[in-house]
Amino acid sequence: MHLDPFELHEPTTVEEALELAGSLSGKFDYLAGGTDLLPNYKMHINLRPHLISLERVSELRGVSADRIGAMTRLAELEEHREFGAAYPGVAEAVREVATPLVRASGTVGGNLLLETRCFFFNQTYPWRQSLGFCLKADGDRCHVVPQKERCYATFSGDLAPALAAVEAEVEVAGPSGRRRMPVEHLYNAAGDGILRLSLVPGEIVVAVHFPAHARRARAAYSKLRVRPSFDFPELGVAAAVWGAEESPEKVRLAIGGLETYPRRFDADTDPLAGAALTDAKVRTVAEAVTRRVRPVHNTFLPPDYRRRMTEVFVRRTLTRARSPSGSRAA
Amino acid sequence: MTSRPLRTRVNGTAVERTVPDERILLDLLREDLRLTGTKRGCDLGTCGCCTVLLDGRPTLSCLTLARSAEGREVTTIEGVTPAEGLHPVQRSFVEHGATQCGFCTPGFVLTSVALLRDHPHPDREEVARAISGNLCRCTGYTKIIEAVLAVNGGKPRGD
Numbered sequence: 001m002h003l004d005p006f007e008l009h010e011p012t013t014v015e016e017a018l019e020l021a022g023s024l025s026g027k028f029d030y031l032a033g034g035t036d037l038l039p040n041y042k043m044h045i046n047l048r049p050h051l052i053s054l055e056r057v058s059e060l061r062g063v064s065a066d067r068i069g070a071m072t073r074l075a076e077l078e079e080h081r082e083f084g085a086a087y088p089g090v091a092e093a094v095r096e097v098a099t100p101l102v103r104a105s106g107t108v109g110g111n112l113l114l115e116t117r118c119f120f121f122n123q124t125y126p127w128r129q130s131l132g133f134c135l136k137a138d139g140d141r142c143h144v145v146p147q148k149e150r151c152y153a154t155f156s157g158d159l160a161p162a163l164a165a166v167e168a169e170v171e172v173a174g175p176s177g178r179r180r181m182p183v184e185h186l187y188n189a190a191g192d193g194i195l196r197l198s199l200v201p202g203e204i205v206v207a208v209h210f211p212a213h214a215r216r217a218r219a220a221y222s223k224l225r226v227r228p229s230f231d232f233p234e235l236g237v238a239a240a241v242w243g244a245e246e247s248p249e250k251v252r253l254a255i256g257g258l259e260t261y262p263r264r265f266d267a268d269t270d271p272l273a274g275a276a277l278t279d280a281k282v283r284t285v286a287e288a289v290t291r292r293v294r295p296v297h298n299t300f301l302p303p304d305y306r307r308r309m310t311e312v313f314v315r316r317t318l319t320r321a322r323s324p325s326g327s328r329a330a
Numbered sequence: 331m332t333s334r335p336l337r338t339r340v341n342g343t344a345v346e347r348t349v350p351d352e353r354i355l356l357d358l359l360r361e362d363l364r365l366t367g368t369k370r371g372c373d374l375g376t377c378g379c380c381t382v383l384l385d386g387r388p389t390l391s392c393l394t395l396a397r398s399a400e401g402r403e404v405t406t407i408e409g410v411t412p413a414e415g416l417h418p419v420q421r422s423f424v425e426h427g428a429t430q431c432g433f434c435t436p437g438f439v440l441t442s443v444a445l446l447r448d449h450p451h452p453d454r455e456e457v458a459r460a461i462s463g464n465l466c467r468c469t470g471y472t473k474i475i476e477a478v479l480a481v482n483g484g485k486p487r488g489d
Binding site for chain 1: 331332350351352354357373374375376378381387388389390393394395397398441459460462463464
């Protein structure tokens with residue numbers, strides 16, 4: 001498989017990258033680690049004539065106590081002991097991404113902005129052509145839920161739910177300046193696999209920031225997949241618990257791998273504050289969340305199974321996160 | 331098509347080439363430099379056959395632009411093989427029957443060389459985890475793990 005010709009741009013500052021983006025409006029993709037974009041390009045999916053590589057932008061690098069640069073390689077983060085000790089739930093998610101080889105190139109920002117995935121999208125050009133192109137690339141219909149308006153491709157990043165559970169924030173830079181928002185606000189909650197992000201064209205994720213309380217959370221991440229290596233999540237559940245098990249101050253739950261965007265379930269977990277997080281309560285929350293999620297048949301495992309496993313995984317992950325020894329010791 | 335000069339080092343030798351922007355490192359190695367020890371498998375980052383060391387770190391050359399090697403050191407299977415004989419990891423693979431068809435072997439060897447450099451005495455679990463991005467379609471993982479464990483005189487554990 002060869003890549004079609006494109007022109008590569010290699011800015012060294014965020015401002016330079018934004019300027020390039022402005023001048024190439026709509027005709028470019030940003031390139032981070034390349035482990036998601038380049039396979040899609042090799043399959044002739046949504047090609048652009050220009051790539052703006054962020055590899056040389058030094059501001060996007062570096063890991064400190066409360067910030068991860070967006071171009072930090074997942075392997076770098078995995079090897080960072082202090083980071084793993086401070087944010088165990090996020091560290092668990094990082095270790096579960098793909099394979100060591102993919103993590104050597106793949107980046108934090110790239111995982112957050114991972115293209116949504118679907119059986120009918122992540123295929124070669126001739127494969128897609130033979131069936132009829134879909135809404136998300138070259139076509140006008142959805143093969144998963146037959147209609148012509150909405151794309152159901154699945155958000156398959158592992159980091160977003162883990163970061164959303166501990167209330168991390170992202171810093172983005174764009175044509176009209178910089179802003180910060182909760183990680184979950186990066187995504188379009190209207191639920192469209194094409195219009196999947198809330199970013200405006202040209203915006204760059206600069207870094208992930210952790211508020212002070214993020215490191216006080218006990219947190220865990222559990223991932224459902226067929227092989228314990230490489231596979232994207234068929235379901236990814238992240239939980240975070242603050243305060244004593246007998247009387248938690250706050251509980252957060254975020255789920256990826258099921259729908260077009262990673263979702264937090266605050267309405268279900270807010271009532272858990274202030275009273276013992278018993279097995280019965282964990283079970284009730286797991287059942288409630290399971291009733292809300294709507295996976296479709298566009299990944300390897302059938303949606304009914306993924307829904308039923310949501311209950312199991314929410315229960316297990318919350319149980320792990322509530323225990324004082326829980327994942328902090330891991 | 332945009333081309334520009336690339337300066338890198340491959341197996342200790344300075345390389346200067348004019349390459350198109352979309353040139354993938356795997357193609358630079360196999361087609362431009364004729365270093366065909368690096369294999370093209372899935373070409374999508376799934377199988378690890380194309381693994382090379384980029385500044386010492388195992389890297390998928392099929393998903394790395396040649397431009398990313400600018401000013402850096404690339405080591406291929408040809409670079410770890412001595413002029414005479416074999417690298418200790420290669421020798422151990424031979425002794426343990428850890429190659430079947432052999433197509434995935436260069437990738438496994440390079441991943442293992444990097445693992446043993448950083449962790450000279452890994453346990454079985456660490457080896458399995460380190461090679462989890464390299465696929466062997468002959469499914470000869472047991473022998474591969476035993477070969478890696480034996481390199482520094484270790485004995486396979488956990489049988």
